[in-house]
Amino acid sequence: MSPIFEVEKLKKSFGGLAVANDVSLSLASGDRVALIGPNGAGKTTFVNLVTGNLTPDCGVVRLGGATITHLDAMRRVRLGLVRSFQVTRLFQDMTPQEHIALAILQRDGRSGRMFGSFLAMPDVMSETNDHLSTLGLLELADRKVREIAYGQQRLLEIALALALHPKVLLLDEPAAGVPQSDTGRIEQALAQLPADLAVLMIEHDMDLVFRFASRVVVLAAGQIIFDGSPADVTRDAHVREAYLGSYANARSVT
Amino acid sequence: MALLTNRESAAAPRRSSRYSRDLIGIAVILVFAVLGYLLFPNNLALLTRITAIALLVLSLDLVTGYCGVATLGHAALFGAGAYAAGMAAVHGGITEPVSMVVIGALGGAAAGLISGLVILRAHGLPQLVLSIAIIHLFHEAANKASSWTGGSDGLSGIAPDPLLGLFAFDLWGRTAYVFGIVLLLAVFIVLRQLVRSPFGMLCRGIKEDPIRIRAMGGSVQATLIRMYVISGAVAGIGGALSAVSTQVVGLDSLSFTLSAESLVMLVLGGTGSLYGALIGTLAFMWFEDLVSAANPFHWLTMVGVLLIAVVLFAPRGLFGTASALAARLWKGRP
Ligand SMILES: Nc1ncnc2c1ncn2[C@@H]1O[C@H](COP(=O)(O)OP(=O)(O)OP(=O)(O)O)[C@@H](O)[C@H]1O
Numbered sequence: 001m002s003p004i005f006e007v008e009k010l011k012k013s014f015g016g017l018a019v020a021n022d023v024s025l026s027l028a029s030g031d032r033v034a035l036i037g038p039n040g041a042g043k044t045t046f047v048n049l050v051t052g053n054l055t056p057d058c059g060v061v062r063l064g065g066a067t068i069t070h071l072d073a074m075r076r077v078r079l080g081l082v083r084s085f086q087v088t089r090l091f092q093d094m095t096p097q098e099h100i101a102l103a104i105l106q107r108d109g110r111s112g113r114m115f116g117s118f119l120a121m122p123d124v125m126s127e128t129n130d131h132l133s134t135l136g137l138l139e140l141a142d143r144k145v146r147e148i149a150y151g152q153q154r155l156l157e158i159a160l161a162l163a164l165h166p167k168v169l170l171l172d173e174p175a176a177g178v179p180q181s182d183t184g185r186i187e188q189a190l191a192q193l194p195a196d197l198a199v200l201m202i203e204h205d206m207d208l209v210f211r212f213a214s215r216v217v218v219l220a221a222g223q224i225i226f227d228g229s230p231a232d233v234t235r236d237a238h239v240r241e242a243y244l245g246s247y248a249n250a251r252s253v254t
Numbered sequence: 255m256a257l258l259t260n261r262e263s264a265a266a267p268r269r270s271s272r273y274s275r276d277l278i279g280i281a282v283i284l285v286f287a288v289l290g291y292l293l294f295p296n297n298l299a300l301l302t303r304i305t306a307i308a309l310l311v312l313s314l315d316l317v318t319g320y321c322g323v324a325t326l327g328h329a330a331l332f333g334a335g336a337y338a339a340g341m342a343a344v345h346g347g348i349t350e351p352v353s354m355v356v357i358g359a360l361g362g363a364a365a366g367l368i369s370g371l372v373i374l375r376a377h378g379l380p381q382l383v384l385s386i387a388i389i390h391l392f393h394e395a396a397n398k399a400s401s402w403t404g405g406s407d408g409l410s411g412i413a414p415d416p417l418l419g420l421f422a423f424d425l426w427g428r429t430a431y432v433f434g435i436v437l438l439l440a441v442f443i444v445l446r447q448l449v450r451s452p453f454g455m456l457c458r459g460i461k462e463d464p465i466r467i468r469a470m471g472g473s474v475q476a477t478l479i480r481m482y483v484i485s486g487a488v489a490g491i492g493g494a495l496s497a498v499s500t501q502v503v504g505l506d507s508l509s510f511t512l513s514a515e516s517l518v519m520l521v522l523g524g525t526g527s528l529y530g531a532l533i534g535t536l537a538f539m540w541f542e543d544l545v546s547a548a549n550p551f552h553w554l555t556m557v558g559v560l561l562i563a564v565v566l567f568a569p570r571g572l573f574g575t576a577s578a579l580a581a582r583l584w585k586g587r588p
C-alpha cells in the first residue's frame with residue numbers, strides 16, 4: 001500500500017544543535033505508530049517541522065503522494081494533517097463547546113458565517129456533544145477553559161484534533177498531565193477512530209504505547225535509531241543505549 | 255442519549271436570554287437617546303458628534319477588542335468615510351443623506367482594506383508604527399488633494415437633502431440627531447449578530463492564539479482583513495454621519511489625535527465588548543465637554559488623570575470592571 005504520509009530526509013538545526021538529522025518516515029492508512037525517545041530528542045520538533053509550524057533546513061514532506069513542504073500550516077491542516085500540542089493551546093475565555101463547534105465549522109468551511117450562533121445549528125450542536133461525551137467533557141461543556149482542570153484541558157486538546165476529521169493525526173504526548181483515571185478515555189477515543197486514519201503518537205507511557213501501537217519508532221538526538229515492532233524495541237541495543245545514556249546524563253546532572 | 259437531550263434543552267434558555275440581553279441593550283441606548291434629546295435640546299450637535307464617534311470606537315473595538323490588532327491609525331477609516339460622503343455631495347451632486355451614508359460606508363471599507371493590508375503585515379510594536387504611518391499618509395493625501403478635499407480649510411458646502419425627502423436638516427440638529435441614533439442602533443444590532451456568529455468566534459480565537467487557529471485550518475490573515483473591511487464600513491458610517499450633520503469635513507477627521515483619542519475611549523470603556531465601546535465614548539466625550547468648559551486650560555490634564563485612574567483601578571475599563579463586579583455580587587448570592 002502506498003504511504004499516505006511520507007517524510008524524506010528532514011533536517012533542522014538550532015544553532016549548532018541538530019534536532020532533526022535526516023529523518024525519514026512513512027505512514028500508511030490505518031497505521032498506529034508510536035514515536036518515542038528521550039527528552040530533547042526532537043520529537044516535538046519533528047511534529048512542528050512536518051505540520052509547517054517550523055521550516056525545515058531541507059527535506060520533503062508528502063501527504064497522499066503530493067508534496068506539501070511548501071504549504072503553510074493552515075493548508076496542511078485543510079488537507080488532513082492534524083496535530084495536537086504537547087502543551088495545550090486553548091482559548092482561555094471560551095468553553096469546550098465553543099472550541100469543538102469552531103473546529104467543526106472550520107472543517108466544514110462554515111467558520112466565516114457572519115450571522116447566527118452555532119447554538120442554533122442542530123447538526124453542529126449534536127456533533128459537538130458527541131465529541132465532548134467521547135472524552136467525558138460533556139459536564140464541562142459550558143465552563144470557560146480557564147476554570148477547568150489541566151487534565152481535562154488535555155482531553156479537550158485531543159477532542160479538538162479529532163473533531164477536524166484528520167487523515168493523518170499526530171498526537172504529541174496526549175496522556176501527559178492527564179490523571180491515570182482518565183487515560184482510559186483517551187484510549188477509548190483512539191480505539192473509536194476510523195480504521196483508515198493514520199496515527200502517530202508521541203508518548204512516554206510505555207504501557208500505553210504497547211497497547212496502542214503496532215509499530216514503534218525511536219528518535220534520539222534527532223535521528224531515527226529504531227523502526228520496528230513493539231516486541232523488538234525493548235531488545236534493541238541502540239535503543240537501550242540511547243535511553244540508558246539519557247538516564248546516565250540525568251543522573252550526572254542531579 | 256439522555257444527556258444529549260438534556261444539553262440541547264439547556265441551550266435553549268441560554269439562547270433566549272442572550273437575545274433578551276440584546277433587547278435590554280437596545281432599550282438602554284434608546285432611553286439614553288431620548289433623555290439626551292429632552293435634557294439637552296440645545297446641545298444636540300454635541301450629542302450627534304458623540305454618536306458619530308461612538309461608531310468610530312465600535313469600529314475600533316472590532317479590530318482591537320475582538321481581534322487583538324494594535325492600531326493608532328483608526329481615524330483613517332472614519333475620515334475616509336467622511337470625505338467620501340462629503341465629496342460625493344460637493345463634487346458628485348449626491349446629496350441624498352442615506353446614499354451619502356452608503357458611500358461613506360464604502361469609502362470606509364476601502365480604507366479599511368488598504369489599512370488592513372498594510373497594518374496586518376506586522377505584529378506588536380511594528381504594527382503600531384505602521385498604523386501611525388497610515389494615518390499620517392491619509393492625512394497628508396487629503397491635505398495635498400486640496401482641490402478635492404478643500405485641504406486645510408476643510409471641505410465645506412455639503413448640503414444634504416431632507417431625510418427621506420421629509421425631514422430637513424434643521425438648525426437645531428434634531429434631524430441629524432435622530433438620524434444618528436437610528437444609524438447607531440442599526441449598526442449595534444448588526445454587530446451583536448456579528449460578534450456572536452461563527453466568524454466572531456473565529457476572531458476571538460485569533461486574538462488569543464493565532465497558531466491554534468491555523469492548527470484548526472483557519473486562515474488568520476483572511477479573517478482579519480475581512481474584519482478590517484467591516485470595521486471600515488462601520489467607521490465610514492460614523493464619518494458620513496459627521497459629514498451630513500456638521501456639513502463640513504476637516505482634516506481633523508483624519509488625524510492621529512482622533513485615532514489616539516478613540517483608542518483611549520475604547521480602553522476607558524473596556525475592550526472586547528460593544529457596550530464598553532459605547533460607554534467609553536460617552537464617558538470620555540461628556541467628561542471632555544464638562545471639564546473643558548470648566549477649565550479650558552487644564553482639561554487635558556484632567557483627562558490624563560482620569561485615564562490613569564481607570565487604568566490603575568479598573569484595568570478592564572468601566573464596563574468590564576462593572577460587569578465583573580456585578581458577576582461577583584451575583585455569585586455571592588445564596
Ligand atoms: N525554537 C527552538 N529554538 C531553539 N532550540 C529549540 C527550539 N525548539 C526546540 N529546541 C531544542 O531542540 C531540542 C529538541 O526539542 P523537542 O522539544 O523537539 O524535544 P522532545 O523530543 O519533544 O522532548 P520532550 O520529550 O521533552 O517533549 C531540545 O534540545 C530543545 O531545547
Ligand SMILES: [Mg+2]
Nearest residue numbers: 043044045086
Ligand atoms: Mg516534546
